[in-house]
Amino acid sequence: MRQVTRTPAPSEIAEEWRSRATRSGLARVMRASQPADLAAETTARTIQLVTTFLRSLGEVDSALEIGCGMGRLTSSIAGQARAVTAIDMTPRMLDLARDNCAHLSTVDFMLAKVQRLPWKDKRFDVAVCVWVLMHILDDDEISAACQAIAAAARHLVLVEYEEADIPVGRFSALRNLGDYLDLLPGARLIERHELRYGGDRSFAALIALDGSR
Numbered sequence: 001m002r003q004v005t006r007t008p009a010p011s012e013i014a015e016e017w018r019s020r021a022t023r024s025g026l027a028r029v030m031r032a033s034q035p036a037d038l039a040a041e042t043t044a045r046t047i048q049l050v051t052t053f054l055r056s057l058g059e060v061d062s063a064l065e066i067g068c069g070m071g072r073l074t075s076s077i078a079g080q081a082r083a084v085t086a087i088d089m090t091p092r093m094l095d096l097a098r099d100n101c102a103h104l105s106t107v108d109f110m111l112a113k114v115q116r117l118p119w120k121d122k123r124f125d126v127a128v129c130v131w132v133l134m135h136i137l138d139d140d141e142i143s144a145a146c147q148a149i150a151a152a153a154r155h156l157v158l159v160e161y162e163e164a165d166i167p168v169g170r171f172s173a174l175r176n177l178g179d180y181l182d183l184l185p186g187a188r189l190i191e192r193h194e195l196r197y198g199g200d201r202s203f204a205a206l207i208a209l210d211g212s213r
C-alpha cells in the first residue's frame with residue numbers, strides 16, 4: 001500500500017526545530033545520522049565556500065545571516081563583514097549562537113522568520129542562507145521568503161540540498177537552484193559550486209539581487 005505522508009503544519013515545523021536545538025553538537029543543524037568528523041569536514045568546506053563568495057564582493061558593510069542556527073557559520077561571516085545581523089525563528093538556537101559568538105561585538109541576533117523580515121527600507125549588502133529555505137515547505141511561504149530576501153539584500157549566498165541519496169525527511173523539500181532563481185525577484189546567478197555531504201549534494205551559489213527594487 002502506498003504510504004501517504006502529510007506536509008507538517010508550521011507549528012509542527014517550529015516544534016521540530018525546538019527539538020533539534022536540544023541535540024548536542026553539530027547534530028542540531030546537520031544530519032544526526034552522519035559521523036561527527038564528516039559533519040566537521042563539511043562545515044569547514046561550507047565555511048570556505050561562504051567566505052570565498054563574501055570576499056569576492058569586496059568590502060561588505062552589512063550582512064544578514066538567515067537561519068543562523070547554533071552559529072555554526074556566524075563568526076566566519078563576521079570575519080568578512082563590518083556588521084552582521086543574524087536571525088533565526090528558534091529561540092534556543094539563537095541562545096546557542098549568542099553563546100558561540102559572545103566574543104564578537106559586531107553581530108546582532110534577532111528572533112525572526114525569513115518570510116516576515118522586520119525591515120521596510122533597510123537593504124543589506126549580502127544575505128547568507130545555508131540549509132534553511134529547504135525547510136520551508138508551503139508554496140506561499142517559500143514565495144514570501146524569497147520576496148523578503150530579494151527586498152532585504154543586494155546579494156545572496158545560498159546553499160540548499162539539490163539531491164539526496166538518503167531520502168530527505170518530511171521537514172525538508174528538494175528544489176534545484178533554478179527553482180530558487182525563479183522564486184527570487186531580480187535574481188542573477190554569479191557563480192555556483194557543489195557541496196557534498198554523506199550522499200547528499202547541495203548547490204552553493206552567489207546570486208545578485210539586482211532588480212528587486
Ligand SMILES: C[S@@+](CC[C@H](N)C(=O)[O-])C[C@H]1O[C@@H](n2cnc3c(N)ncnc32)[C@H](O)[C@@H]1O
Nearest residue numbers: 017029067068069072088089090093113114130
Ligand atoms: C539546518 S539548520 C541550519 C542552520 C545554519 N544555517 C547552519 O548552516 O548551521 C536550519 C535553521 O533554520 C531555522 N529556520 C528554519 N526555518 C526558518 C524560517 N522560516 N525563518 C527563520 N529561521 C528558520 C531553524 O530554526 C534552524 O536553526
